[in-house]
Amino acid sequence: xxxxxxxxxxxxxxxxxxxxxxxxxxxxxxxxxxxxxxxxxxxxxxxxxxxxxxxxxxxxxxxxxxxxxxxxxxxxxxxxxxxxxxxxxxxxxxxxxxxxxxxxxxxxxxxxxxxxxxxxxxxxxxxxxxxxxxxxxxxxxx
Amino acid sequence: xxxxxxxxxxxxxxxxxxxxxxxxxxxxxxxxxxxxxxxxxxxxxxxxxxxxxxxxxxxxxxxxxxxxxxxxxxxxxxxxxxxxxxxxxxxxxxxxxxxxxxxxxxxxxxxxxxxxxxxxxxxxxxxxxxxxxxxxxxxxxxxxxxxxxxxxxxxxxxxxxxxxxxxxxxxxxxxxxxxxxxxxxxxxxxxxxxxxxxxxxxxxxxxxxxxxxxxxxxxxxxxxxxxxxxxxxxxxxxxxxxxxxxxxxxxxxxxxxxxxxxxxxxxxxxxxxxxxxxxxxxxxxxxxxxxxxxxxxxxxxxxxxxxxxxxxxxxxxxxxxxxxxxxxxxxxxxxxxxxxxxxxxxxxxxxxxxxxxxxxxxxxxxxxxxxxxxxxxxxxxxxxxxxxxxxxxxxxxxxxxxxxxxxxxxxxxxxxxxxxxxxxxxxxxxxxxxxxxxxxxxxxxxxxxxxxxxxxxxxxxxxxxxxxxxxxxxxxxxxxxxxxxxxxxxxxxxxxxxxxxxxxxxxxxxxxxxxxxxxxxxxxxxxxxxxxxxxxxxxxxxxxxxxxxxxxxxx
Numbered sequence: 030x031x032x033x034x035x036x037x038x039x040x041x042x043x044x045x046x047x048x049x050x051x052x053x054x055x056x057x058x059x060x061x062x063x064x065x066x067x068x069x070x071x072x073x074x075x076x077x078x079x080x081x082x083x084x085x086x087x088x089x090x091x092x093x094x095x096x097x098x099x100x101x102x103x104x105x106x107x108x109x110x111x112x113x114x115x116x117x118x119x120x121x122x123x124x125x126x127x128x129x130x131x132x133x134x135x136x137x138x139x140x141x142x143x144x145x146x147x148x149x150x151x152x153x154x155x156x157x158x159x160x161x162x163x164x165x166x167x168x169x170x171x
Numbered sequence: 172x173x174x175x176x177x178x179x180x181x182x183x184x185x186x187x188x189x190x191x192x193x194x195x196x197x198x199x200x201x202x203x204x205x206x207x208x209x210x211x212x213x214x215x216x217x218x219x220x221x222x223x224x225x226x227x228x229x230x231x232x233x234x235x236x237x238x239x240x241x242x243x244x245x246x247x248x249x250x251x252x253x254x255x256x257x258x259x260x261x262x263x264x265x266x267x268x269x270x271x272x273x274x275x276x277x278x279x280x281x282x283x284x285x286x287x288x289x290x291x292x293x294x295x296x297x298x299x300x301x302x303x304x305x306x307x308x309x310x311x312x313x314x315x316x317x318x319x320x321x322x323x324x325x326x327x328x329x330x331x332x333x334x335x336x337x338x339x340x341x342x343x344x345x346x347x348x349x350x351x352x353x354x355x356x357x358x359x360x361x362x363x364x365x366x367x368x369x370x371x372x373x374x375x376x377x378x379x380x381x382x383x384x385x386x387x388x389x390x391x392x393x394x395x396x397x398x399x400x401x402x403x404x405x406x407x408x409x410x411x412x413x414x415x416x417x418x419x420x421x422x423x424x425x426x427x428x429x430x431x432x433x434x435x436x437x438x439x440x441x442x443x444x445x446x447x448x449x450x451x452x453x454x455x456x457x458x459x460x461x462x463x464x465x466x467x468x469x470x471x472x473x474x475x476x477x478x479x480x481x482x483x484x485x486x487x488x489x490x491x492x493x494x495x496x497x498x499x500x501x502x503x504x505x506x507x508x509x510x511x512x513x514x515x516x517x518x519x520x521x522x523x524x525x526x527x528x529x530x531x532x533x534x535x536x537x538x539x540x541x542x543x544x545x546x547x548x549x550x551x552x553x554x555x556x557x558x559x560x561x562x563x564x565x566x567x568x569x570x571x572x573x574x575x576x577x578x579x580x581x582x583x584x585x586x587x588x589x590x591x592x593x594x595x596x597x598x599x600x601x602x603x604x605x606x607x608x609x610x611x612x613x614x615x616x617x618x619x620x621x622x623x624x625x626x627x628x629x630x631x632x633x634x635x636x637x638x639x640x641x642x643x644x645x646x647x648x649x650x651x652x653x654x655x656x657x658x659x660x661x662x663x664x665x666x667x668x669x670x671x672x673x674x675x676x677x678x679x680x681x682x683x684x685x686x687x688x689x690x691x692x693x694x695x696x697x698x699x700x701x702x703x704x705x706x707x708x709x710x711x712x713x714x715x716x717x718x719x720x721x722x723x724x725x726x
Contacts, residue, residue: 080583083583084585150588
């Protein structure tokens with residue numbers, strides 16, 4: 030479903046999207062549209078994009094097309110989801126050890142909505158690190 | 172045994188089974204096998220008809236639902252059930268080439284039943300035409316049937332004629348089907364390919380008439396009524412046909428069959444015109460909704476307009492429906508079209524999508540019930556109410572075909588956290604006050620700095636009293652009434668009752684003496700309880716001294 034979502038074609042666009050958004054969480058998925066894991070993630074993101082439009086906006090970035098952030102954000106996974114709020118990177122404690130990003134595909138829409146909501150709640154209170162509603166340290170189990 | 176052999180054997184078994192079934196159904200006199208429904212299993216058997224000649228020649232009773240045979244659906248009292256349509260496929264499968272005389276196939280034209288109907292209806296129609304004149308005769312002016320002065324509709328002989336005529340039209344249709352097949356079978360040797368070229372019976376008959384029994388088919392003159400494309404294909408096929416000339420006798424048979432077919436067509440047209448004109452006078456509103464033919468069938472089955480108007484819509488829907496029987500239970504439920512009746516066959520319901528038809532049938536029958544009541548009440552004679560309903564129904568049925576509206580995805584609200592207002596009102600406040608910390612407890616929890624608090628021993632532990640009873644307090648602490656335990660009203664009443672009974676009991680308190688000093692007798696022991704016993708005894712002496720009621724004292 031990635032073709033329905035907004036793609037950011039350059040680094041400038043990515044910067045602007047993060048900078049300009051005043052009161053919504055900006056979720057950016059870094060990866061490739063053709064990647065299977067990204068496809069699964071995009072499906073979920075597209076499914077929730079309408080629901081969360083009041084407090085979050087979702088963009089897709091092709092890391093081959095826009096390699097500017099690869100080093101800074103250490104985008105070495107197939108699929109990476111990052112959250113920003115008022116030009117600030119919001120970290121999220123998922124229990125995985127990597128608090129900077131979600132680097133796997135989330136397939137449950139409600140889970141995704143919950144995560145975005147949590148990020149919004151924490152970020153709007155000025156927190157830089159929020160705790161995810163669920164512990165993903167043992168996600169291999171699910 | 173090869174696969175083909177076993178399949179053949181299966182087929183044999185099937186064809187063996189068929190006559191048995193026919194025998195079984197013909198045993199009930201070829202009366203009323205299942206009703207006219209578009210499925211195979213519900214149509215009546217052709218062989219059935221061909222076998223019981225005498226029954227059809229008798230000419231009557233064919234429409235009556237006499238013994239309520241198991242296969243037939245519900246027929247209300249006084250109702251007449253129309254004949255059943257023949258199955259087209261079955262007619263096509265039957266070979267009629269062996270039958271020489273067309274009269275053996277089409278018994279209706281020779282029978283007296285149709286003749287009677289036609290004659291009477293013709294006479295009635297003419298009389299009607301004379302009185303009402305012209306186009307207006309179909310709609311305007313109350314006739315002897317629709318006027319209220321003529322008594323109930325069901326007693327009018329003409330009404331029965333309408334019903335009979337309408338039911339007859341089904342039989343005429345069956346006959347036309349048969350005669351068409353008859354002509355095909357007998358004309359087949361001359362031009363075997365013709366029946367593949369032309370499917371429509373009337374076009375086929377016209378073509379047969381045009382071609383005739385000529386020597387060279389290519390030189391035949393086609394009638395102008397045939398469409399040019401058909402004429403072209405006929406002439407093309409004619410060049411390579413493997414047909415042979417018919418003998419004179421054979422050609423005569425075909426000609427006679429054509430004659431009969433034309434007679435049948437005329438009869439059918441006449442019946443249709445008649446029923447249409449009469450039904451729009453009797454029940455204009457019903458006729459507008461479902462058409463005159465089905466309206467006549469419905470009224471005929473119900474046994475009159477008034478009986479019909481009293482029927483609920485759920486029953487109207489099933490008029491003409493087939494019951495589930497043993498004979499049809501082997502068929503699949505889908506092909507049987509159970510719970511569908513005449514209403515289901517109306518063009519309005521058929522215009523709906525197949526999946527919506529049952530729903531359409533329900534709404535149409537609901538409106539037909541309303542229209543029937545209007546008709547029975549003799550209002551809206553011009554069918555205006557029926558037209559209004561028809562427009563509504565058409566809209567409704569159109570709506571049924573529309574796809575369901577898209578589901579709107581509602582965006583979630585912003586997860587803002589505001590201080591929650593926890594105000595519970597008077598009752599919640601009272602409850603809180605009731606269990607709030609009292610002054611006494613607060614004092615107990617407080618300790619004066621540098622002084623040992625008083626302690627009391629309770630069981631084997633000591634409880635500190637804190638600042639209770641410390642200096643500085645002039646007056647004793649007054650317990651707040653709000654935090655006092657309260658008795659419920661019921662409990663209060665109960666305790667009051669207990670207290671009162673304790674006060675008023677005869678026993679008195681244990682320290683009370685029962686010795687009393689009286690001036691007359693000295694010491695007397697008064698047993699308080701005895702006085703009560705005495706009272707009982709006294710009463711008994713007065714009323715029951717003689718024992719029980721059964722003993723009557725003789726004085």
